[in-house]
Amino acid sequence: MKKRWMAILAMTLSIAAILTACGTKDTGSTGSQGGEDTNADVFRVGMECGYAPFNWTQLGDSNGAVPIDGASEYAGGYDIEIAKKIADGMGKKLVVVKTEWDGLLPALTSGKIDAIIAGMSPTEKRKETIDFSDNYYKSNLVMVVKKGGAFEKATSIQDFKGAKITAQLNTFHYTVIDQINGVKKEAAMDNFPSMRVALESGIIDGYVSERPEGVSASNANDKFVMVEFKDGFQTSDDDTAIAVGLKKGSDLTAKINEVLAGISEDDRTSIMDTAIKNQPAAK
Numbered sequence: 253m254k255k256r257w258m259a260i261l262a263m264t265l266s267i268a269a270i271l272t273a274c275g276t277k278d279t280g281s282t283g284s285q286g287g288e289d290t291n292a293d294v295f296r297v298g299m300e301c302g303y304a305p306f307n308w309t310q311l312g313d314s315n316g317a318v319p320i321d322g323a324s325e326y327a328g329g330y331d332i333e334i335a336k337k338i339a340d341g342m343g344k345k346l347v348v349v350k351t352e353w354d355g356l357l358p359a360l361t362s363g364k365i366d367a368i369i370a371g372m373s374p375t376e377k378r379k380e381t382i383d384f385s386d387n388y389y390k391s392n393l394v395m396v397v398k399k400g401g402a403f404e405k406a407t408s409i410q411d412f413k414g415a416k417i418t419a420q421l422n423t424f425h426y427t428v429i430d431q432i433n434g435v436k437k438e439a440a441m442d443n444f445p446s447m448r449v450a451l452e453s454g455i456i457d458g459y460v461s462e463r464p465e466g467v468s469a470s471n472a473n474d475k476f477v478m479v480e481f482k483d484g485f486q487t488s489d490d491d492t493a494i495a496v497g498l499k500k501g502s503d504l505t506a507k508i509n510e511v512l513a514g515i516s517e518d519d520r521t522s523i524m525d526t527a528i529k530n531q532p533a534a535k
Contacts, residue, residue, distance in 0.1 A: 298359050310328055
């Protein structure tokens with residue numbers, strides 16, 4: 253009798269375990285805590301939120317800024333406006349995931365985000381790992397230096413011989429520094445706010461950037477000036493272009509290209525001019 257009761261008890265526990273498993277099987281959604289967002293109706297975009305005027309962090313939702321996922325802050329800038337248009341065109345809700353530059357590619361390939369819209373150039377090296385949309389911006393390289401300093405009047409990159417120059421880590425900006433004869437190439441830095449601090453404190457004499465960021469830096473700090481070159485860096489079209497980063501073979505690519513094709517050059521210029529005007533006055 254005891255063995256029979258033990259068998260019944262074991263069977264009862266087994267059935268309970270199966271029912272419990274069935275009831276919890278489908279809780280692994282990657283949507284919001286409230287369960288309203290699913291992978292099908294959101295467009296999760298990764299960016300630094302620290303590369304004005306392409307993207308930045310602010311406290312409120314002024315000038316079209318959107319909430320940063322999991323934070324009390326908001327993100328604004330040119331990339332945000334492009335991301336909003338893409339999300340609207342696909343009928344999805346835009347979710348901005350603030351991610352360090354070095355973490356953007358891993359976040360994309362692991363599925364944490366659906367796309368990178370972060371002022372990223374579609375270089376050949378990156379194309380080995382991810383796909384890119386058509387370009388949504390193109391910009392020349394400049395140097396940001398101190399106003400009134402020895403390099404303010406430079407017209408050629410070779411005028412920076414002996415200068416302490418850096419750029420952002422893991423960008424082609426850092427590789428082009430090698431084109432300057434006799435330059436003192438300093439260690440690459442994680443982000444642009446760090447480079448601005450280093451420039452103001454005299455740790456570096458300048459940093460390589462794209463023109464919109466150079467305009468932003470000089471607008472944000474009257475001690476800075478942007479140097480544009482008559483004899484500048486040698487770059488490829490892909491190096492100076494900016495596109496949306498996507499997973500290899502992503503089914504979003506065609507739709508994103510369709511949306512981008514509907515944004516005229518005049519509209520893109522207007523969006524960038526507005527972003528430069530609205531960027532936070534941060535050093």
